[in-house]
Amino acid sequence: MTASTGAASSEGLRLAEDFTMPVDMVTSTFAILGKKGRGKTHCASVLTEEMIREGVPTCILDPTGAWWGLRSSADGTAPGLPVVIFGGEHCDVDLPETSGTIIADVLIEQRFPAVLDMSLLSKSARRRFATEFLERLYWKNRLPLHLCLDEADEIAPQRAHAGVERLLGATEDAVRRGRIRGLGITLISQRAAALSKSVLSQVDSLIVLGMTAPHDISAVDAWVGQHAEEAQAHEVKATLPALPVGEAWVWSPEWLGVLRRVHVRARTTFDSSATPKTGQVRLQPKQWAQVDVAALAYRLADAEQKGAETDPRRLRARVRDLERQLAAASEPPPPREIEVEVPVVTEEQTAELDQLVGRLEQVAQASAESAQALAEALGRARPPAHDAAPAAPAAEPEADAESLQAPSSEVTPTPTSGNGGLGKAEREILVALAQHGPRTRTQVALLTRRSHRSGGFRNALSRLRTAGLVEGRGEIAITEAGRTMLGGAWQPLPTGSALLEWWCRTLLGRAERTILTELVRCWPDEVSVDELAARTGYSRASGGFRNALSRLRSLELASGRGSLRAADTLAE
Structure with a gap:
């Protein structure tokens, strides 16, 4: 040449x-x-x-x-x-x-x-x-x-x-x-x-x-x-x-x-560039x-x-990488994550498990209420003290049924005089609606890491509706009374790249984080499901990959079926 x-x-x-x-x-x-x-x-x-x-x-x-x-x-x-x-x-x-x-x-x-x-x-x-x-x-x-x-x-x-x-x-x-x-x-x-x-x-x-x-x-x-x-x-x-x-x-x-x-x-x-004709043997070059x-x-x-x-561009990317490494060196190492392949659960099995969870939550809530009632009865039956000794510190209140669940990765707002009467589930539902606006019941459950079929979640929504703090059935929204009750114990969502970091840090698992980060990198272009699986190292047929796509769609972080596109709010 x-x-x-x-x-x-x-x-x-x-x-x-x-x-x-x-x-x-x-x-x-x-x-x-x-x-x-x-x-x-x-x-x-x-x-x-x-x-x-x-x-x-x-x-x-x-x-x-x-x-x-x-x-x-x-x-x-x-x-x-x-x-x-x-x-x-x-x-x-x-x-x-x-x-x-x-x-x-x-x-x-x-x-x-x-x-x-x-x-x-x-x-x-x-x-x-x-x-x-x-x-x-x-x-x-x-x-x-x-x-x-x-x-x-x-x-x-x-x-x-x-x-x-x-x-x-x-x-x-x-x-x-x-x-x-x-x-x-x-x-x-x-x-x-x-x-x-x-x-x-x-x-x-x-x-x-x-x-x-x-x-x-x-x-x-x-x-x-x-x-x-x-x-x-x-x-x-x-x-x-x-x-x-x-x-x-x-x-x-x-x-x-x-x-x-x-x-x-x-x-x-x-x-x-010649168009092949029917019945004609296409000539191939020999030299x-x-x-x-x-x-x-x-x-x-x-x-x-x-x-x-x-x-x-590569030099800027290298500088950003070094800055991240320097910041990470001054922080304690994050918890080690172990990825486990879990078989896909069928719809029938999911429904049955949700019913069991709901019954367990109801039993736990009834037990907590009984314990509280018994404590109050014992207090009334105890004779009053006549000496001048200082009163013993008040007993800590019993935890309600929702507090028995695994802690959410969402930052729990510090109770104030405006929301001190809210239970944990009610408080997290109000924070999710204040941050994300009106959402369906399934989306609210995802945002609070709960099952939308569980008794505890449904009871918390019912109490909020009865108190006039939320409204709506198909789509649930926080009311002005709900915002007043919540007070200043919540932070608005960030924007752009900071919003992506918020989602990855707060509510998304490893598969969702990996997939969403790749979609945002390709924004505003769509990425086919096959190409997305290849880029993220997952099998297109695996349950973990399919469940991650479904969760991102439910949270409105991505849209599309054969090809997916990241939500516009996640891009700078």
């Missing part, structure tokens, strides 16, 4: 047998638009072949896995172009979603042609890779380099939903201001109407193949109408629906000053152009090491 020099020959870029463009156009912006099956990728491949043969470093962002054929000849029997393939099913080198900056550095330094095959990455992973790659390429490149963006409407959409804004901004920078940094761009799309108008308006040369959708034709007509005479624009618009496969209109008002209909020449490399993968791997490793040493 040899680095491209960028030196241009005098032959130019031969798009058709009778149509050639100057090599200097490699730093301009092209748009190749056309309906699926009309030769859009074929036309872009011909243009790419010409640029690579002229010594121009050319890179293709390929989300569909259709460009690997550049490495072999048209019939597959001879080597093609020495293009390095990153990622995909025919890769020379892997393409991790986190390698955008590193690969951009290597391409800028070594200046060789490459295909970045993103077809095996998820949609969110493709966006993350493309964002880092385009940002780095724009800020660091200074010599001629051409970039082909296949399916450009995915990278620069007209309607950018949440999570795509940064990628769209990086694309706009490369298209609008990339020429001064040596960057040329080719935008390839079958949906002209779906492509960002702010990006499409910066195109220097438009190559349009056949299309039939009225919205796409209107988008092309708007562009041509700004640069051509009315009669020319009408001719282009009228011919687009019936334009034969392989024929295209080339409109270059500034560079060439032409509006011309051409027949794109045949490819000299293997057509790996490939050789590239020095070993040398490339060494360069990538060296670039990765240099990037790790100077990347501001």
Whole structure:
């Protein structure tokens, strides 16, 4: 593999047998638009072949896995172009979603042609890779380099939903201001109407193949109408629906000053984007152009090491990690957690256990009440003392039934004169409603670490309703009287990252903490259940993993089924 020099020959870029463009156009912006099956990728491949043969470093962002054929000849029997393939099913080198900056550095330094095959990455992973790659390429490149963006409407959409804004901004920078940094761009799309108008308006040369959708034709007509005479624009618009496969209109008002209909020449490399036909044996290349993968791997490793040493994000993360270690060293070690796999309990078994717990709580409460009554009776029966000895200290009151339960990890508010008459269960229910707002009975039970079917929990809710401290059945809310009774013995919830720490410290088990932290890291993107299990090291079929997902949904910390997304309140 040899680095491209960028030196241009005098032959130019031969798009058709009778149509050639100057090599200097490699730093301009092209748009190749056309309906699926009309030769859009074929036309872009011909243009790419010409640029690579002229010594121009050319890179293709390929989300569909259709460009690997550049490495072999048209019939597959001879080597093609020495293009390095990153990622995909025919890769020379892997393409991790986190390698955008590193690969951009290597391409800028070594200046060789490459295909970045993103077809095996998820949609969110493709966006993350493309964002880092385009940002780095724009800020660091200074010599001629051409970039082909296949399916450009995915990278620069007209309607950018949440999570795509940064990628769209990086694309706009490369298209609008990339020429001064040596960057040329080719935008390839079958949906002209779906492509960002702010990006499409910066195109220097438009190559349009056949299309039939009225919205796409209107988008092309708007562009041509700004640069051509009315009669020319009408001719282009009228011919687009019936334009034969392989024929295209080339409109270059500034560079060439032409509006011309051409027949794109045949490819000299293997057509790996061809649609397979029924009953036809798909041809596979037998000869490939050789590239020095070993040398490339060494360069990538060296670039990765240099990037790790100077990347501001990694340095900031390292500083934060050291600060956490320093803070942890001054605190006592946390209790050791032992993870135990527990078999999933059936619905019937859960209901039966809840009934038993309820009966036990009722017995405990009755016992406590009986003990209190007996103590009062003994007090009345005891003869009064006649000596002047000081009275013995009053006996501590008996603990109520709820206090027999395991202590909650929630910080218990200190009783004040405003809530001294509340039992532990009633007090924790009021704190949960004051902090989280109206919640269902199941959610309130989760927030107080109780079973919503238990007698103690139901009795506590009943006492609060009777006293007018809470209201509602399907959804329970604290009343003004409840807030007055609670007084200042509670703290509002924090926000942003502090809120995530609060949940992890207070109410979530290890599985819920691990899953929620990963979802917040990926926010605002959704993460599929399969990918989430792989990232957190759990089995998708395990009861612990499924129960953790269910608990996060019940607490409204995550939403979704096949794919999950963290609640907006947890992200800064």
